[in-house]
Amino acid sequence: MPIYGAIVHRLKKEIEELREQRLAPFDFILGGTCKVEYLVAEEDNDFKAGDAKPIRIKKVIIPRNTLLLISPYGRHGVGQVISIGEEIAMPVELDRSADYALFVAGVDGSVRRDELVGVAMLIPITPRKGA
Secondary structure, X not given: OHHHHHHXXXXXXXXXXXXXXXXXXXXXXXXXOOEEEEEXXXXXXXXXXXXXXXXXXXXXXXXXXXXXXXXXXXXXXXXXXXXXXXXXXXXXXXXXXXXXXXXXXXXXXXXXXXXXXXEEEEEEEEEOOOO
């Protein structure tokens, strides 16, 4: 029976080496469960079709090592949030927040305070060893 233990040990080692080779080009590994954050306007804004301008949103806290994705599904009848951020961009390895959104209007209209303008998904990531 000892030979089976050696074979299993060797096989596990080979599988781990293959996994490391497959992950080598990547800096982070996805982990955990994603969280949904609603992007809500903090001010009134008027738009003409084709306008792209920043609007204030209620602050979104983005914990360190979290990837943020804006939902491409439109949530507001006038337009779409295409990005969010703060005055000084910070690396993903630090705690961050966002209090502005870039809103692009598809039609003439208005965004009013406390209206839902978009949705963001926060996805935890884990830095890889040596990355």
